[in-house]
């Protein structure tokens with residue numbers, strides 16, 4: 687499964703349908719609705735990914 691953000695393959699499974707991308711440090715979830723991407727903040731909580739911040743990665 688390639689990362690939906692960077693298209694890279696440095697991803698790992700972290701839950702039932704949760705994946706983590708080591709390149710952009712985001713977590714994403716895949717279900718029949720599509721792909722949801724989450725950022726991880728300094729405290730380790732998941733927050734909605736804002737594509738406007740993509741330049742930070």
Ligand SMILES: [Zn+2]
Pocket residue numbers: 689690691692693694707708709710711
């Ligand atoms: Zn990525």
